[in-house]
Amino acid sequence: MAQKGDLMTARSDIRVLDATLRDGGLVNNFMFTDEFVNALYRANVKAGVDYMEFGYKASKELFDVSKFGKWKFCDEEAIRAIVGENNSDMKISIMADVGRCDFRKDIIDKKDSVIDMIRVATYVHQMPAAIEMIEYAKEKGYEVTCNIMAVSNAQESDINQALEMVGKSSADGIYIVDSYGALYPEQIRAISDKYMEVAEKYGKFIGMHAHNNQQLAFANTIEAAARGVSFLDATMMAMGRGAGNCAMELLLSFLKNPKYNVFPVLKFLQEHMLPLQAEGAVWGYDIPYLLTGRLNQHPSAAIDFSRAERTDYAEFYTDLLDK
Amino acid sequence: MAQKGDLMTARSDIRVLDATLRDGGLVNNFMFTDEFVNALYRANVKAGVDYMEFGYKASKELFDVSKFGKWKFCDEEAIRAIVGENNSDMKISIMADVGRCDFRKDIIDKKDSVIDMIRVATYVHQMPAAIEMIEYAKEKGYEVTCNIMAVSNAQESDINQALEMVGKSSADGIYIVDSYGALYPEQIRAISDKYMEVAEKYGKFIGMHAHNNQQLAFANTIEAAARGVSFLDATMMAMGRGAGNCAMELLLSFLKNPKYNVFPVLKFLQEHMLPLQAEGAVWGYDIPYLLTGRLNQHPSAAIDFSRAERTDYAEFYTDLLDK
Numbered sequence: 001m002a003q004k005g006d007l008m009t010a011r012s013d014i015r016v017l018d019a020t021l022r023d024g025g026l027v028n029n030f031m032f033t034d035e036f037v038n039a040l041y042r043a044n045v046k047a048g049v050d051y052m053e054f055g056y057k058a059s060k061e062l063f064d065v066s067k068f069g070k071w072k073f074c075d076e077e078a079i080r081a082i083v084g085e086n087n088s089d090m091k092i093s094i095m096a097d098v099g100r101c102d103f104r105k106d107i108i109d110k111k112d113s114v115i116d117m118i119r120v121a122t123y124v125h126q127m128p129a130a131i132e133m134i135e136y137a138k139e140k141g142y143e144v145t146c147n148i149m150a151v152s153n154a155q156e157s158d159i160n161q162a163l164e165m166v167g168k169s170s171a172d173g174i175y176i177v178d179s180y181g182a183l184y185p186e187q188i189r190a191i192s193d194k195y196m197e198v199a200e201k202y203g204k205f206i207g208m209h210a211h212n213n214q215q216l217a218f219a220n221t222i223e224a225a226a227r228g229v230s231f232l233d234a235t236m237m238a239m240g241r242g243a244g245n246c247a248m249e250l251l252l253s254f255l256k257n258p259k260y261n262v263f264p265v266l267k268f269l270q271e272h273m274l275p276l277q278a279e280g281a282v283w284g285y286d287i288p289y290l291l292t293g294r295l296n297q298h299p300s301a302a303i304d305f306s307r308a309e310r311t312d313y314a315e316f317y318t319d320l321l322d323k
Numbered sequence: 324m325a326q327k328g329d330l331m332t333a334r335s336d337i338r339v340l341d342a343t344l345r346d347g348g349l350v351n352n353f354m355f356t357d358e359f360v361n362a363l364y365r366a367n368v369k370a371g372v373d374y375m376e377f378g379y380k381a382s383k384e385l386f387d388v389s390k391f392g393k394w395k396f397c398d399e400e401a402i403r404a405i406v407g408e409n410n411s412d413m414k415i416s417i418m419a420d421v422g423r424c425d426f427r428k429d430i431i432d433k434k435d436s437v438i439d440m441i442r443v444a445t446y447v448h449q450m451p452a453a454i455e456m457i458e459y460a461k462e463k464g465y466e467v468t469c470n471i472m473a474v475s476n477a478q479e480s481d482i483n484q485a486l487e488m489v490g491k492s493s494a495d496g497i498y499i500v501d502s503y504g505a506l507y508p509e510q511i512r513a514i515s516d517k518y519m520e521v522a523e524k525y526g527k528f529i530g531m532h533a534h535n536n537q538q539l540a541f542a543n544t545i546e547a548a549a550r551g552v553s554f555l556d557a558t559m560m561a562m563g564r565g566a567g568n569c570a571m572e573l574l575l576s577f578l579k580n581p582k583y584n585v586f587p588v589l590k591f592l593q594e595h596m597l598p599l600q601a602e603g604a605v606w607g608y609d610i611p612y613l614l615t616g617r618l619n620q621h622p623s624a625a626i627d628f629s630r631a632e633r634t635d636y637a638e639f640y641t642d643l644l645d646k
Contacts, residue, residue, distance in 0.1 A: 007509055184577070185508060185542055186330055186549060212538075214573055215608075219508055219542030226509060237610075249610060250537055253617045254507070266636040269610060274634055285538075285608075287560075287572060287592060294576040311597055313589040 004228040010257035013230040017051040018044050018248060019209070021071045022095050023233075023240035025055055027283045028276075030069030037071070037082050039272050040236065045088045046264035047252060051117060051231075053093045054079050059102045079114055091116035095147070096137075098122040098129045103136055110141025117143040119175070124154040127162050131169050138170040145207060145231070147175035151191065152182040152296050163195065167202035173231055174204055176224060181213025181243055181293035188220045192227035199228070207231030210246045212238055212285050213293025217246040222254055236265065237273040239281070242299035243289035282306065287313045295320050327551040333580035336553040338373040341571060342532070344394045345376040345418050346556075346563035350606045351599075353378055353392030360394070360405050362595050363559065368411045369587035370575060374440060374554075376416045377402050382425045403437055414439035418470070419460075421445040421452045426459055433464025440466040442498070447477040450485050454492050461493040468530060468554070470498035474514065475505035475619050486518065490525035496554055497527055499547060504536025504566055504616035511543040515550035522551070530554030533569045535561055535608050536616025540569040545577055559588065560596040562604070565622035566612035605629065610636050618643055 005011040020040060021032060032040075037054075044052045055071030063072060070078045074094045086092055092115050096103055107118065118137040122130035130146055137144045146166045151159060166174050176191055183191070188208075195206045208224040208231070210217035221232050234251040238244035249269065252262040288302035291313070297320065305316050328334040343363060344355060355363075360377075367375045378394030386395060393401045397417045409415055415438050419426055430441065441460040445453035453469055460467045469489045474482060489497050499514055506514070511531075518529045531547040531554070533540035544555050557574040561567035572592065575585040611625035614636070620643065628639050 007507065184330065185546060214576075215535075215538050215541050215570070218538050223508060247538070247613075249613060253537075253613065263637055263640065266610070266640055270634050270636045287589070290570075290573060290576065311593050313593045314586055317586065317589055 003226050005226065008256070010255070011225075011230070012257075013205070014225065014255060014257065015050040015231045016048075016248075016251060016255070016260065017053060017093065017207070017231060017233050018049045018235065019053045019233050019245065020235040020239055020248075021055050022053040023245055024235055024283070025069065025071050026241040027239060028069070028281050029067065030055055030071040032069055032071060034082070036272050036276070039268060041082050043264045043268035045090050047248075047261050048257075048259040049090055049248075051091045051093045053095060053119070055094060057094050057096045057101050057103070057106050057118075059100055059106075061102060062100055076108065076113055076115075083114060086114050091143075093117035093119055095119045095121050096133060098126045098133060103133050107137055107140055107142075115142065117145065119145045119147050120171075121147045121149055121177075123149055124151075124158045124162050127165050131165060134166070134169050134171045143173075144171050145173040145175055146171045147177050147207075147209065149177045150179040151176060152178060152180050160194075163198045167198045167204065172204060173207055174198065175207040175209055175231070176229065177209045178211055178220065180296055180298060181211030181217065181289065182296040183216070183220060184214075185216065185219055185223045188223050189227055192224045192229050196228045205230050207233065209233040211240065211293070211299075212243040212245060213289040213299065215285050217244070218250040218254075221246040221251060237269055237277075239273065239276075239283050242283065242303055243285050243293065244283045288316055291317050291320055297323065326549050328549065331579070333578070334548075334553070335580075336528070337548065337578060337580065338554045339371075339571075339574060339578070339583065340374040340376060340416065340530070340554060340556050341367050341372045341558065342376045342556045342568065343558040343562055343571075344378050346568055347558055347606070348378055348392065348394050349564040350562060351392070351604050352390065353394040355392055355394060357405070359595050359599070362591060364405050366587045366591035368413050370571075370584050371580075371582040372413055372571075374414045374416045376418060376442070378417060380417050380419045380424050380426070380429050380441075382423055382429075384425060385423055399431065399436055399438075406437060409437050414466075416440035416442055418442045418444050419456060421449045421456060426456050430460055430463055430465075438465065440468065442468045442470050443494075444470045444472055444500075446472055447474075447481045447485050450488050454488060457489070457492050457494045466495050467493065468496040468498055469494045470500050470530070470532065472500045473502040474499060475501060475503050483517075486521045490521045490527065495527060496530055497521065498530035498532055498554070499552065500532045501534055501543065503619055503621060504534030504540065504612065505619040506539070506543060507537075508539065508542055508546045511546050512550055515547045515552050519551045528553050530556065532556040534563065534616070534622075535566040535568060536612040536622065538608050540567070541573045541577075544569040544574060560592055560600075562596065562599075562606050565606065565626055566608050566616065567606045611639055614640050614643055620646065
């Protein structure tokens with residue numbers, strides 16, 4: 001697949017999606033203040049961000065609402081309390097995990113909702129359930145993506161089959177998700193080419209969601225873009241589970257389209273992200289995440305290691321090697 | 324230029340150079356304890372690192388020896404106090420800046436020195452002086468490299484001419500140096516191809532020295548390697564001026580040659596780098612460095628901003644735009 005775009009021009013197909021509340025919510029159990037969410041919404045609109053993801057549509061049967069902030073559930077009224085009718089050029093997305101949501105109950109008709117896009121997150125072995133959700137959300141009138149998680153840990157033949165399944169579905173887009181932050185740019189380019197082939201065959205777009213375990217989230221995001229991937233996930237100050245994501249400030253500094261403006265993002269970082277960190281929210285690149293990323297493992301062991309304030313990296317590495 | 328190597332095999336031409344004392348010394352004025360330097364030497368040997376750079380050969384006429392640690396000057400005896408006769412497979416390098424060293428006085432015959440390689444650091448406008456130093460050091464019997472700094476800020480035609488000059492010199496290798504951390508992987512690939520052409524024409528090797536302003540130091544280092552660049556600089560926990568460098572722990576985790584071992588590096592980080600940070604040494608990726616990197620400026624303004632413990636990123640950005 002040929003390179004798409006270059007470092008001097010802007011590509012009109014690029015869409016930036018802010019996933020701060022959704023992936024960042026995994027850091028603090030979605031306990032964001034309304035003031036924070038309000039300011040984030042306004043900063044994103046000013047910065048020219050194309051989509052803002054408010055959180056998950058998680059099942060209230062499976063998860064205790066008293067233990068999480070409201071953005072794990074993303075009730076229609078909660079979003080409207082922030083955005084009103086969302087009279088802006090920015091669209092609103094939420095994520096729904098296969099097997100963790102009551103989509104038939106919680107996903108209402110698009111005409112009654114301020115949500116524009118539903119991203120269905122799935123592991124490769126859950127594809128039939130994902131397709132069911134995709135078709136349901138599509139019928140309700142939403143833009144829909146299929147986010148196939150943990151690709152670094154899936155068999156390539158399974159991924160190929162999954163891509164054919166989504167290709168034939170009504171989904172608008174398919175996301176490359178490097179959940180473990182395990183992939184190098186060279187791999188991302190090859191994976192992007194594979195996904196782009198499906199995109200061109202079936203008329204879908206491809207997105208990239210990166211994790212920063214090996215300090216490659218930004219690099220992998222722009223390398224994917226150079227292969228034609230157009231939906232790019234980022235979060236403020238890279239807030240996200242474990243090592244975090246691709247930083248919005250890096251991505252908007254990189255993109256050449258004059259509609260993007262990093263200035264409101266910088267303001268938001270100093271006024272809202274630094275206080276969040278000062279209050280104790282912890283995320284971002286650190287040695288334990290490098291090690292789980294390198295070993296292509298879920299970051300949970302690294303998260304536990306960090307929470308325990310351990311620094312015996314060598315012993316941790318030995319333990320991981322035994323897993 | 325074709326890709327060299329792949330993600331499954333090891334390349335025998337790769338050399339890893341630890342620049343912790345040299346670039347990290349710019350953070351703490353080279354005030355490392357002997358215990359730290361001893362432990363670093365031993366960790367590097369155990370980890371299979373190919374070269375360890377002890378610091379600069381700076382002029383004692385130009386710099387007040389009472390204001391810097393000894394690794395700014397790298398006296399022969401200082402190095403020998405750590406390494407003895409250096410009975411290891413690891414080689415020792417020092418850096419000499421054009422215009423900041425008394426090379427005729429301070430660079431002695433190789434037969435009397437435990438140093439193996441001298442890296443001549445130069446800006447592109449100082450090439451004649453660099454060539455003079457290169458030939459001098461080469462005559463004395465050393466391996467010699469020419470490290471052309473701040474390439475992101477130089478005219479391409481000047482770089483081309485400088486490369487021809489070093490090509491025709493006795494230097495063994497030429498380094499790509501992204502002093503400002505301004506370059507994207509796409510640019511690094513093109514620059515690597517250009518340098519590799521000169522390398523093949525004149526029988527030199529090419530090296531990569533990256534800075535982490537945009538969280539691209541590791542990505543740019545491995546992308547350069549994939550284009551044939553073989554000498555790779557890294558530092559422990561990425562310690563280096565401003566945003567720091569490519570992290571040794573990331574690089575050794577990536578390389579496939581079984582001679583490299585990340586375990587002693589992890590031990591060193593927990594036992595020596597964390598205490599160094601706890602004592603107040605500050606380096607590494609942060610928003611102000613992203614902004615100077617993005618604007619292709621020297622990190623000095625960002626270093627001042629950080630030292631002043633300022634967090635008004637937006638105002639800082641506005642100021643930078645005026646420069």
